[in-house]
Amino acid sequence: MSLTSPAITELTIESATKALLAEWLGEWFDGEEHDIFTGVTTATFPEADVSFDQSPIASQDIEGTEIRVIVDAGAHKPYLSETGMEVESYVSIDFWVRSRQTNTGAGNSNYLADRVSQLLFALLQNPLSRTDLAQKGIMNMRPQKPKTFQDANYALRLVRCKAQLQYSVTTRPT
Numbered sequence: 001m002s003l004t005s006p007a008i009t010e011l012t013i014e015s016a017t018k019a020l021l022a023e024w025l026g027e028w029f030d031g032e033e034h035d036i037f038t039g040v041t042t043a044t045f046p047e048a049d050v051s052f053d054q055s056p057i058a059s060q061d062i063e064g065t066e067i068r069v070i071v072d073a074g075a076h077k078p079y080l081s082e083t084g085m086e087v088e089s090y091v092s093i094d095f096w097v098r099s100r101q102t103n104t105g106a107g108n109s110n111y112l113a114d115r116v117s118q119l120l121f122a123l124l125q126n127p128l129s130r131t132d133l134a135q136k137g138i139m140n141m142r143p144q145k146p147k148t149f150q151d152a153n154y155a156l157r158l159v160r161c162k163a164q165l166q167y168s169v170t171t172r173p174t
Contacts, residue, residue, distance in 0.1 A: 002132060003020060003023050003024060003027075003132045003133070003135075004023065005019040005020045005023050006019075006136075007135075007137050007167070008020070008136060008137035008138070008165055008166070008167040009167055009168070010087070010167055010168070013165065013167070014071070016136075016137070017091075017137075017138065017165060018052050018069070020133060020136050020137075020138055021050075021069055021093070021133075022050045022052070024130070024133055025048070025050045025067055025069075026050055028045050028123060028129075029045050029047060029048040029050070029065075029067065029116065029119075030045065030047060031044075031045065031046065031047035032044070032045060036122055036123065036129065043119060045119055046065055046112055046115055046116055046119075047064075047065070048064075048065040048066060048067050048097070048116055049062070049064065049065070049067070050066070050067050050068075050069065051067075051068050052068070052069050052070070052071075053068055062098065062100060063100060063101075064099070064101070065097070065098070065099040065113070066096075066097070066098050066099070067095055067096070067120070068095075068097075068098065069093060069094070069096075070093070070096065071091055071092075071093050071094075072091060072092045072093075072094070073089065073091055074089065074090040074091055074092065075089070075090050076088070076090075077090075078169065084168055084169070084170075085170075086166060086167070086168055087167055087168075087169055088164050088165070088166050090162070090163075090165075091163050091164075091165060092160065092162055093141075093160075093161045093162075094158060094159075095117075095120055095158070095159040095160075096156065096157070096158055097113050097116045097117045097120065097146075097156070097159065098113065098156045098157075099112040099113040099116070099154060099155045100153060100154050100155070109154065109155040110155040113154075113156065113157045114146075114155075114157065117146035117157035117158075117159050120143075120146075120159050121143055121145060121159050124141050124143035124159065124161055125143055137165055137166050137167050138163055138164075139164045139165070139166055140162075140163060140164040141161050141162070141163045142161060142162045143159055143160070143161040144159065144160045144161070145159075146158065146159045147159075147160075
């Protein structure tokens with residue numbers, strides 16, 4: 001897998017982060033089989049839509065499975081490197097997985113939400129599966145185990161992850 005979205009820059013922190021995560025998730029959750037741990041374990045990944053919003057339940061009703069990503073900014077730490085000024089931004093990324101399968105019953109909704117959240121957790125834990133993200137500036141991802149939330153309309157899971165964004169800052173001569 002090789003991501004085509006551009007790396008994070010000082011001018012595209014939010015948009016590039018979202019584009020990279022959307023592309024990365026889309027390459028995994030496409031209904032196809034993938035090697036999770038480089039040839040050791042192959043799994044079929046359910047198809048899931050990827051979206052970004054402020055709340056896992058703020059948008060319209062969905063049919064199917066969705067991964068809704070919410071990125072919350074944290075502290076920024078600038079430093080000098082051999083190549084110039086760099087910044088590390090610490091963020092919290094919430095991956096809300098929700099599923100509603102009205103044509104196959106609530107049991108399938110729970111199964112799909114569990115399956116997607118467990119596979120997502122496995123991917124986030126494995127440095128090899130997120131190498132492309134690290135090369136583009138999304139690094140040091142530390143996920144928490146999926147949590148189940150009660151919702152009357154959906155099977156709802158949360159995979160929370162701490163991460164570090166790293167990018168260069170261009171300094172302009174005065």
